[in-house]
Amino acid sequence: MNFDPRLHKQVAEHPYPLLFATISGAHLYGFPSPDSDFDLRGVHVLPLRNVVGMVPGEETVEKSGIHDGLEIDLVTHDARKFFELMLKKNGYVLEQLLSPLVIHTTPEHAELKALATGCVTRHHAHHYLGFAATQWKLFRKEDPPHVKPLLYVYRVLLTGIHLMRSGEVEANLVHLNETAKLPYIPELIARKTGGPEKGRLEQADLAFHQREYERLTAQLEEAYAGSSLPEAASGAAEMNELLVRIRLQQ
Template identity: 70%
Template sequence: MIDNDKMMQHVRTHPFPLVFATISGAHLYGFPSPDSDFDLRGVHRLPLQTVVGLDDGEQTIEKEGIYDGLEIDLVTHDAKKFFKLMLRRNGYVLEQIFSPLVVFTTPEHAELKSIAANCITRHHAHHYLGFAATQWKLFGKESSPRVKPLLYVYRVLLTGIHLMRTGVVEANLVTLNAEAKLPYIDDLISQKREGPEQGTLDAADLRFHQSEYERLTRELEAAYDASALPEMPSARDRLNDLLVRLRLQR
């Protein structure tokens, strides 16, 4: 269960005003373990006097530790840095914007969701293909294969396939599998949710999972080829306008 009151302490003590703060990671993906930490992500707004000077200011704020019994990993980016990431094929920042696990929001966050829809392109498939390949390598290198990196592989591939086909950012593996109907996903999620964060697989069928990884990779590649999503984002002017207004806020 997510304790928003405890999460809000990080909003109130943040050195800069926040545009939004949402939860990412295993809680967003639908398979937190009992001892999973909370990945708090968001956008902060540097003051005007900082950004007009020679120094860049604190583009990224990172803080992690145990606070009131919760292990929290906080990462926020300044609005300009975050908006530039939105204009690239970075699915991770889009997942943060659209995360339904909202700790703190503003009217600008709602506007950002509207703008973000025009940042989605078919080339976001490359983000998910690359992320899945990295996670598969991590899974394959382990002497005792863990459930966590394997679930990340499937989550990333299904998110990419869904995005290419629908233009909708969906990061929750439970929701994604309601459509994909992969019979082994529910068992893997149950192992992850009910066991420790570093839980391992019992007699993992590596050949089977490699076959599924390769099959879903091909499916994502095919979805990319067939996607009707645009080639380029069309949100730059709106992001620029929002950034100027954020900078001018007191």
């Protein structure tokens, strides 16, 4: 894929070597607005002296604001922290790792993606249920309500359902809806991508979306109950070996 060179510049200016940098957020989810910022996510490698010495390095690097005319929200974690998050029921890091919108990659990125399959468990359903509940509260809090949090509700519920059934991490709502076939999703996406003036819903729509939220939440809970995914993540030993190799290569 061809990306704006200014995104590559942000990666090149990172203070530490990167294993990978990908695009997350609305661009990954399939509904970026004209004014959407670019959510850059990735893994950096702290210098060995910061790992073994008394002066710690930055486990997490964050950078946000307007840079070269682009609104950027960049967050990277040191390899050890990111690997630990992979072994927990954290859907965010798996989505970032497996994002097809790749700004920077390395052979170690490919190795890590191969290990991601073993990190998927049935308990990732709790991550998506919790995120959907938070976004639903945000949606209901506004008057009139914004489309954005509602799209996030549908995106995470469908991602969770798909993950429980297939073991595959899919974060793009357009792709997810090819299977789910929810007829209202294209219109909601069109509202979100059409700009702020189209980004709100009429109150009359609330009862319908309340029913859909409850229906899909129940569907995710059922998918969790019937999932054949493992109870716990695997691959910790392989990640440890990869981390040691990465550190010693410095």
